[in-house]
Amino acid sequence: MTARDASDLARRVLEEVQRAVVGKQEALTLVLAAVLAKGHVLLEDFPGLGKTLAARSFAQALGLEFTRAQFTPDLLPADLTGSFVYDQRAGRFEFRRGPVFTGLLLADEINRTPPKTQAALLEAMQERQVTVEGETFPLAAPFHVLATANPIEYEGTYPLPEAQLDRFLMRVSFGYPSADQEYDVVGRRLARRREEIELDPVTDAAGLLAVQEAVERVEVDESVGRYCVALAAATRAHPQVLTGASPRGSIALVLTARGWALLHGRDYVVPEDVKAVARAALAHRITVKPELWMTDASGTSVVAAVLGQVPTPTTLETPTAGLRP
Numbered sequence: 001m002t003a004r005d006a007s008d009l010a011r012r013v014l015e016e017v018q019r020a021v022v023g024k025q026e027a028l029t030l031v032l033a034a035v036l037a038k039g040h041v042l043l044e045d046f047p048g049l050g051k052t053l054a055a056r057s058f059a060q061a062l063g064l065e066f067t068r069a070q071f072t073p074d075l076l077p078a079d080l081t082g083s084f085v086y087d088q089r090a091g092r093f094e095f096r097r098g099p100v101f102t103g104l105l106l107a108d109e110i111n112r113t114p115p116k117t118q119a120a121l122l123e124a125m126q127e128r129q130v131t132v133e134g135e136t137f138p139l140a141a142p143f144h145v146l147a148t149a150n151p152i153e154y155e156g157t158y159p160l161p162e163a164q165l166d167r168f169l170m171r172v173s174f175g176y177p178s179a180d181q182e183y184d185v186v187g188r189r190l191a192r193r194r195e196e197i198e199l200d201p202v203t204d205a206a207g208l209l210a211v212q213e214a215v216e217r218v219e220v221d222e223s224v225g226r227y228c229v230a231l232a233a234a235t236r237a238h239p240q241v242l243t244g245a246s247p248r249g250s251i252a253l254v255l256t257a258r259g260w261a262l263l264h265g266r267d268y269v270v271p272e273d274v275k276a277v278a279r280a281a282l283a284h285r286i287t288v289k290p291e292l293w294m295t296d297a298s299g300t301s302v303v304a305a306v307l308g309q310v311p312t313p314t315t316l317e318t319p320t321a322g323l324r325p
């Protein structure tokens, strides 16, 4: 698939999702950029802001199989991965697949479930396979997790450890809608006369894989790659920071910037793409010093600060590879 076709297809997916989700343009673009970059996304925000709706809408528009797992306090790893059950008629144990065997998994409220089950999810995300009783079962491709978590202040029963947060390519928050947008949400619901909206699939699993291939070919100039490394390094050197972004953060920055660039009609990354994704790609990888936990200092404020400090590479040579003016 050419970069132009991939870009057009990805933009149609976004438009289709926006038939269901009002506003949230930036958050939705970030989520899609991460999926195009083959990643998993953590949606962190208060309940009722459209996270579940967004996840379901992406699954429909991308033409992926969709499952939802509610991470209750009593959810067990096997409830997620599946387990062997005895088949009376066949007279033997059969593997019954759990909800991770899907195209897009909505892992809802992952901070309500104990660490063992969180670890099972993270393992499936990372390895793209599950091992049960010594037998390994590969997951579908593509396989993406959109996980939701309530903000820690709200109900952080089992906050994810940093080492696990790191496995999400991005953390995106939705935020409250403006009054006009909220009225639009209400108005559309009334006009529809029912709860759900059915979206048309714009593509399918094979189509998404092809777009992801195109993203792998989006060019990153050395100056832009070095800019990503400098930003990640600056989070480590920041005086308020206990642990900053690792090289995994630099990679996340480059990869998501490529997805963002393609969504903006380019097959090369410019520094503005990096800036646009930096907060979502890096903030959750940063822990501020414990003595600052009661202050406004956060991963987000640190990313904002380093974006202000680290010199932006000068614009690349007049691009010849642009897809659109």
Ligand SMILES: Nc1ncnc2c1ncn2[C@@H]1O[C@H](COP(=O)(O)OP(=O)(O)O)[C@@H](O)[C@H]1O
Residues within 6 Å of the ligand: 020, 021, 022, 023, 024, 046, 047, 048, 049, 050, 051, 052, 053, 054, 177, 185
């Ligand atoms: N931006 C939005 N656009 C359209 N509907 C929305 C939006 N935000 C909230 N809603 C509606 O509000 C309700 C709650 O949304 P939901 O996706 O379940 O929230 P969450 O998963 O964040 O708790 C749903 O009926 C949804 O349709």
Ligand SMILES: [Mg+2]
Residues within 6 Å of the ligand: 048, 051, 052, 053, 108, 148
């Ligand atoms: Mg929800």
